[in-house]
Amino acid sequence: MPAQHPGDMASQLKASLDNLEAVLAGAEMTLADVVNLHVYTTDVDTLLGHFGVLTARFEGTGERFASTLLGVAQLPAPQLLVMLEATAMD
Numbered sequence: 012m013p014a015q016h017p018g019d020m021a022s023q024l025k026a027s028l029d030n031l032e033a034v035l036a037g038a039e040m041t042l043a044d045v046v047n048l049h050v051y052t053t054d055v056d057t058l059l060g061h062f063g064v065l066t067a068r069f070e071g072t073g074e075r076f077a078s079t080l081l082g083v084a085q086l087p088a089p090q091l092l093v094m095l096e097a098t099a100m101d
Contacts, residue, residue, distance in 0.1 A: 017090035043072040047098040055082040
């Protein structure tokens with residue numbers, strides 16, 4: 012499956028967060044249950060320019076979690092700019 016929104020970091024970040032929320036909802040969880048979040052990106056500077064997209068989504072959850080931002084040479088699909096990996100606990 013080709014990456015959605017090629018070249019658009021903000022849209023890929025929003026889509027990644029939508030997917031994360033959908034997976035959490037399937038387990039009857041929310042973003043408030045996230046205890047660890049790894050963010051992988053091929054462009055750290057551009058991601059940091061859109062970091063508000065990520066923080067805004069977690070705003071109001073009342074939870075703090077460990078996080079890591081990792082710059083990588085490439086992701087599984089050539090058009091991907093960002094990928095999230097989360098651990099959640101109920």
